[in-house]
Amino acid sequence: MSEESWAVAVDVQEATAPSIQVDFSKKVDRPRGPRDIRGDTNGNSKPEKTEDAIVDMAEQSLLNKLIRKSLVRNRNQVEVLQQDPTSPLYSVKTFEELRLKPELLKGVYNLGFNRPSRIQENALPMMLAQPTQNLIAQAQSGTGKTAAFSLAMLSHVNPGNKWTQCLCVSPTYELALQIGQVIEQMGEFCPDVKLAYGIRGNRPERGVKLQEQIVIGTPGTVLDWCTKYKLIDPKKITMFVLDEADVMIATQGHRDQSLRIHRQLTKDCQMLLFSATFEDSVWRFAEQVVPDPNIIRLKREEETLDTIKQFYVICREKEDKFTSLCNLYGCLTVAQAMIFCHTRKMAAWLVSNLIAEGHQVSLLSGQLTVEQRAAVIERFRKGQEKVLVTTNVCSRGIDVEQVSLVVNFDLPVDMAGNADNETYLHRIGRTGRFGRRGFAVNMVDSKHSMDIINQIEMHFNRSITKLDTSNLEEMEKLMS
Incomplete structure (x- = not known):
């Protein structure tokens, strides 16, 4: 990817909501070491290289994120399959119904969000439920899913615990930065919540456990941080998010690294997996990663030729x-x-x-x-x-x-x-x-x-x- 200046567009809730952009000055800089939710990045390493197959898919995913500055007008019906069919199906029409911490609710509205998107209406109650529930969700760029699991992570962490509690894995450096920017802006009023980027070129001090509650990264680096450098204690991770699963499994390396990270986690860790498509290969992968899941998927809407x-x-x-x-x-x-x-x-x-x-x-x-x-x-x-x-x-x-x-x-x-x-x-x-x-x-x-x-x-x-x-x-x- 180019190191020229570029802007990352953050998905916002309504077509009428303001467009929110995060400007990188001069270069797409790689963050180094611990950082505050409100802080700036620094360092200037080049983005990590990936195989052609995943670059094509990941670039298309990133392109969709960049061009969608507001939520897409998705007319697809959302199908919800609960692990416990007898449990009442909760959905929300407002963010207040989620009973978020005031500082998080302020961050949501500060981003320009007005009301939950269609997938957020059903996904957020599941992601925030106690006891925790696992989720597999079909969600394309522009549907608000990044904001949804970012809000879930910010709600989940205990700021008083100075260790990594939420781990999010994304297939490329650029997509990891996208997620991080959403978390930073949504968590602007949560000064005690810290974020670290687990990406190649970011080398915190060896042997010293990270104090950041949230880590966003790519599979190879995150795996090294968990196993080789012992920066993260996987047994203390209580929420694991795997984003862009269909892009992730496009290369064998990313797929295997993600599974190796998953094997380090406890059975009680909450698992959230998101994919734009639900091909058979994605389902097989999801079944390995997410036990006893709730499932949210989009009912296929046939594109009409009538007009x-x-x-x-x-x-x-x-x-x-x-x-x-x-x-x-x-x-x-x-x-x-x-x-x-x-x-x-x-x-x-x-x-x-x-x-x-x-x-x-x-x-x-x-x-x-x-x-x-x-x-x-x-x-x-x-x-x-x-x-x-x-x-x-x-x-x-x-x-x-x-x-x-x-x-x-x-x-x-x-x-x-x-x-x-x-x-x-x-x-x-x-x-x-x-x-x-x-x-x-x-x-x-x-x-x-x-x-x-x-x-x-x-x-x-x-x-x-x-x-x-x-x-x-x-x-x-x-x-x-």
């Missing part, structure tokens, strides 16, 4: 595609558009040609750092650029209400060359958001491309209308 008109355009080559795209702009009143290309080279070619035509265009590709991508998306969201040309980097998780047109300049295909229906759905789902009408136009430049369109039609049981972009009168009629 999206779908078309295909027959073209011969990329120049024809570009001409058709320009004709679309001549016919449609386009608020903002997203155009998907298969390769970076094609995306760059298209951007240069659109700029030559006078369009305000930005390019989003995997060559950009996470921070640069977040900045591009933020400018697009603010309307500073009207057209966003991208590869698959941007197909998921970006909700911009003004997007009225999605163009598949290149159709999405899987490794076998068949239609990638899931990617297609995510791509065209960037338009028609929040009940608005949207248009999806697919460029077809070969018999194989036409086969892809037919596969997509069969999969979704929807017809895709042929569009002649050279016939403006027909276009206006079909797209009205």
Whole structure:
């Protein structure tokens, strides 16, 4: 990751709540040694390296955190499976109902939180319950889950005990910093609660037990602190949080290190595990880590195509595609558009040609750092650029209400060359958001491309209308 200055956006409760940012001055500095909840970081070591597989997933997770400065409007229903089905199911609509310490409640409201998010309504009572309860929760970036388990840790610790009581493991340095920043801000009015970062390059004095009640870190360093350097007594840990579990198990090393940390803990330690996805591999891992869990998961909401008109355009080559795209702009009143290309080279070619035509265009590709991508998306969201040309980097998780047109300049295909229906759905789902009408136009430049369109039609049981972009009168009629 780049060491250039960047800002970390903290999830806040409502779309109307103020955006809260923590600025790192000059560099993303690594904290060294003990620190007060209210203190500043110092030190300047480089972030730890990870394998490509986990970097891709973790970067996407971090990107989602950076671009979501308010809670996502999640319409998914929350499904709660209690370990004890006879126990009453508690949920809260206000933070006051949780009977938090006044200083914590003040920290919550100071962050701009107004009321609990959907997942917090059910998760917080379980996380704060006495006797303690274990939890496995499906929670994506922007749902308020980081704030939820941060609040749980701050509520859980006994400030009078000068040893580590809460341990949170995250797959990368950057994501660990994200969590730490939330805890610091939420715990601003808890001066006796201390926080330490268990990340590579942070080397407290050997043989001296940490006095910080909360440690946030990456698996390898935290494991060393527990076993090699004896900075933490695992038997005194009473709450263990494992965040981004699906990212964590993307590499064998992180998975094994997390399990080794877990084996050091007592049976009475409260276990909380969070994952954006609940694939079989995640479930198997969660079952190893969290005994007798309560489970919170999102009921899958099928993305609807009802508000999206779908078309295909027959073209011969990329120049024809570009001409058709320009004709679309001549016919449609386009608020903002997203155009998907298969390769970076094609995306760059298209951007240069659109700029030559006078369009305000930005390019989003995997060559950009996470921070640069977040900045591009933020400018697009603010309307500073009207057209966003991208590869698959941007197909998921970006909700911009003004997007009225999605163009598949290149159709999405899987490794076998068949239609990638899931990617297609995510791509065209960037338009028609929040009940608005949207248009999806697919460029077809070969018999194989036409086969892809037919596969997509069969999969979704929807017809895709042929569009002649050279016939403006027909276009206006079909797209009205």
